[in-house]
Amino acid sequence: MPLPSSDTQLASSSQSQSFANGPLLERAPQAVDSAELALCIRARRLYPVSRDELYSAWTRRTAWDSWMRLRARSRTTLSPRRGGDFRLELAEGATIHVITGSVNDLRAGELLSLSWLHHTKSERSSIVDVTFRGRQGMTELTLAHTGIASRREAAWLMRLWSEALDRLASYLHEGSAAHAMSA
Numbered sequence: 810m811p812l813p814s815s816d817t818q819l820a821s822s823s824q825s826q827s828f829a830n831g832p833l834l835e836r837a838p839q840a841v842d843s844a845e846l847a848l849c850i851r852a853r854r855l856y857p858v859s860r861d862e863l864y865s866a867w868t869r870r871t872a873w874d875s876w877m878r879l880r881a882r883s884r885t886t887l888s889p890r891r892g893g894d895f896r897l898e899l900a901e902g903a904t905i906h907v908i909t910g911s912v913n914d915l916r917a918g919e920l921l922s923l924s925w926l927h928h929t930k931s932e933r934s935s936i937v938d939v940t941f942r943g944r945q946g947m948t949e950l951t952l953a954h955t956g957i958a959s960r961r962e963a964a965w966l967m968r969l970w971s972e973a974l975d976r977l978a979s980y981l982h983e984g985s986a987a988h989a990m991s992a
Contacts, residue, residue: 832952832970834963848957850966854950854974858981860918860941863948866977867921867939876980877973891915895923899969906965910934925954930962950974 832852856863866872868889877885877897887895890912897908906927913922913936923937935956942949952970957963 832954832967832974834967847955848960848963850952850954850957850963850970852950852952852970852974854978855944855947856950856978856981857947858984860943860948862981862984863950864918864921864941866981868915872980876976888912889915889921906930910937927962927965930965931958933958 832850835849835851836847866876868887870885870887870889873887874885878899884898885896887893891914893912895910895912897906899906899908907929908925908927910924910926913924915921918941920941921939923939924934925937926934933956935954935958938953938955940951942951952974954966954970957966
């Protein structure tokens with residue numbers, strides 16, 4: 810289901826720096842053929858945890874399963890090594906979205922890069938790059954989902970990433986609270 814136009818922001822490349830707390834949808838500059846839009850989603854969030862904690866939330870299967878899922882019927886698998894595979898089965902009502910891919914690159918505490926294929930919505934893979942950077946006692950996460958072929962897919966992904974990054978914040982907050990109570 811497409812997002813209302815007020816929720817979808819198209820940005821020129823000169824506005825690409827204004828994606829704090831995105832996601833922000835933009836047309837990728839390398840798109841030459843107007844028939845193939847090559848859309849990109851960017852988001853940046855600050856989390857009050859260390860880079861290692863945030864990186865672990867993206868690379869530990871049990872952590873990923875806790876915050877990436879849409880509903881209880883969703884399932885995830887992840888093999889966090891270069892060349893490792895992942896699979897998401899995200900339940901949204903009666904629909905199960907199946908997303909598969911592999912780990913293109915990973916550098917502990919710095920970068921996670923995934924190929925991403927959303928079955929039944931896209932015929933070709935896109936790329937998700939997540940970077941982690943320490944900033945004033947917090948960790949800045951920057952997400953770039955590039956090579957998105959259609960506006961319909963981009964609208965769904967914008968909603969997914971917005972919800973997932975919010976759930977990630979909740980997951981990290983709950984983990985911090987549990988850690989503080991056990992100390």
